[in-house]
Amino acid sequence: MKVYEALRWASSFLQEHDYEAAIGERLLQHHTGWSRTRLLAEYHTILEEELVDKFQKDVHLAAKGTPVQHITGEETFYGRTFLVSSDVLIPRPETEELIEAVLARLPLIHNSSNGIPVKIVDVGTGSGIIAVTLALELSDSIVTATDISPEALSVAKQNAKRLHAEVTFLKGDLLEPLTSIGEKGSIVISNPPYIPEGDRAVMKANVVDHEPSLALFAGEDGLNIYRRLVKQIPKFLLKPGMIALEIGHGQGEAVKKLIVEQFNGATVEILDDINGKERMVISVIYE
The missing domain is CATH 3.40.50.150 (Vaccinia Virus protein VP39)
Structure with a gap:
């Protein structure tokens, strides 16, 4: 699965469950360790199967109501990253x-x-x-x-x-x-x-x-x-x-x-x- 395909799937899945599509992007950044800029630059990069599996499991968690911050374990505040x-x-x-x-x-x-x-x-x-x-x-x-x-x-x-x-x-x-x-x-x-x-x-x-x-x-x-x-x-x-x-x-x-x-x-x-x-x-x- 390529980056854009993973994001497209996540966006559709989350919206079906009344959650923001942007959550998928944030979760994929979390799993790849990439900035948003790099994520967009890597749109046609093929993702490793193991990474895709973990990403999809987390998208399912988010669609069931688990806050994305609890999945990633962090949130940005005043320009700094805090554990949550x-x-x-x-x-x-x-x-x-x-x-x-x-x-x-x-x-x-x-x-x-x-x-x-x-x-x-x-x-x-x-x-x-x-x-x-x-x-x-x-x-x-x-x-x-x-x-x-x-x-x-x-x-x-x-x-x-x-x-x-x-x-x-x-x-x-x-x-x-x-x-x-x-x-x-x-x-x-x-x-x-x-x-x-x-x-x-x-x-x-x-x-x-x-x-x-x-x-x-x-x-x-x-x-x-x-x-x-x-x-x-x-x-x-x-x-x-x-x-x-x-x-x-x-x-x-x-x-x-x-x-x-x-x-x-x-x-x-x-x-x-x-x-x-x-x-x-x-x-x-x-x-």
């Missing part, structure tokens, strides 16, 4: 926008010329994408990441090691591993579970059946984690400080209210993502 598994949420491009928002507002709370590192905590780190990315993007930072799941922390630690990022990982619930020992910092960032439990029935099987419920759902209205986390933040946050939270569409005003209740007079922004949906709540707190 069924124990962590698959990185989404919207979370890159959360990091961009924090980097853009960092000068409001931190003077990088004074030599004092900015202390950041990533709450519910999952695969570690936020913590690792910030540690690599901000050389004058001290980054800590927490998660209640030991399996998720294992994946995050592997990512930090592979990408040579200095991050301290702590097992525990939200900010408790830090507040329990009196630790403080200037930035709290989190992409917590925020999907209402009632949405489970209408979500795609490749999400509900393959990604951890612990990282997806947060009570009847999806706000359970925000309620608990925001109450913990005053014990941790130095002034000036920043709170940066990823949210679900339509949750902005509710999360803003939670922050204002804890920090009277706080500046709170509700930001849309590139698709025009509410995606971030950013608060800069001066006193």
Whole structure:
């Protein structure tokens, strides 16, 4: 079978099962180790039979709902390749926008010329994408990441090691591993579970059946984690400080209210993502 024949078969098969044809291309790149450019250049190259067999098995898995990231074991985030598994949420491009928002507002709370590192905590780190990315993007930072799941922390630690990022990982619930020992910092960032439990029935099987419920759902209205986390933040946050939270569409005003209740007079922004949906709540707190 030639490359173009393999891709044509995969495209047709996946579309018959209501999945994107592009998955086939990604899986063939995974099995050949080729870039997309080379894959296109090799259109008439004959593939080894063993490779075709493995490729077709993975296409069948994808057509049954297994996320392509779980088949390949990786996903790209902020220009870097991260390991992923069924124990962590698959990185989404919207979370890159959360990091961009924090980097853009960092000068409001931190003077990088004074030599004092900015202390950041990533709450519910999952695969570690936020913590690792910030540690690599901000050389004058001290980054800590927490998660209640030991399996998720294992994946995050592997990512930090592979990408040579200095991050301290702590097992525990939200900010408790830090507040329990009196630790403080200037930035709290989190992409917590925020999907209402009632949405489970209408979500795609490749999400509900393959990604951890612990990282997806947060009570009847999806706000359970925000309620608990925001109450913990005053014990941790130095002034000036920043709170940066990823949210679900339509949750902005509710999360803003939670922050204002804890920090009277706080500046709170509700930001849309590139698709025009509410995606971030950013608060800069001066006193």
